[in-house]
Amino acid sequence: MRDRLAACVNVRPGMRSVYAWKGAAAHADEVVAFMKTRAGLSETLAAALKARHPYETPIILHLPVAGADPDTTAWMIAETQAPPVG
Amino acid sequence: MRDRLAACVNVRPGMRSVYAWKGAAAHADEVVAFMKTRAGLSETLAAALKARHPYETPIILHLPVAGADPDTTAWMIAETQAPPVG
């Protein structure tokens, strides 16, 4: 947030996960975080998250949006840095 | 729902948010709502939501789907109005 890579982070605890890890099934109580940003910042944001995350392999997916309310878009642009060019 | 703009609304409390607002970081306990409808109704639904929402800028995003179970699609169509033409 301080680096203006995301306009907001929504954290939701209370997620029960069953996942495969190196061929075996594992269980965990996990937290999911939704980070809202511009598409052009998603790789930079993912790298920043990964550098700070306690997991060896945090599951990081980029979810596309098909549209947004105009005020949501204006807020997102106002609160994030311009994506790197090129 | 009464106006058949959405087939269902899923509300999930317990979301902890950190967000940027006018350049400063803010924290809030928030609720997220997922509204399932036809793509052609998303703008009408968003306007109806915004008219009723207590926030000055509710964050409204349109999430696309790549596909659905045929019965899910049939249910969605049966329970929502036909989108406005043109």
Next chain:
Amino acid sequence: MRDRLAACVNVRPGMRSVYAWKGAAAHADEVVAFMKTRAGLSETLAAALKARHPYETPIILHLPVAGADPDTTAWMIAETQAPPVG
């Protein structure tokens, strides 16, 4: 999971739903499950889920991703079967 149709399942209880069913409004406390897999397995996974689900019409949507962290992608491929050909 045993059939390697999904790399992980995230289950989140505590969802309050209002939905239309055969023209009437209904309320329910529901659970949402996010299943992460390859796009080519989504139909097979949906059929397997539907065969085991207690609902007559479980709502099954396929959410696309615009991208993923490379390690997330490698994990997903390692932990799921190759999609059926053709």
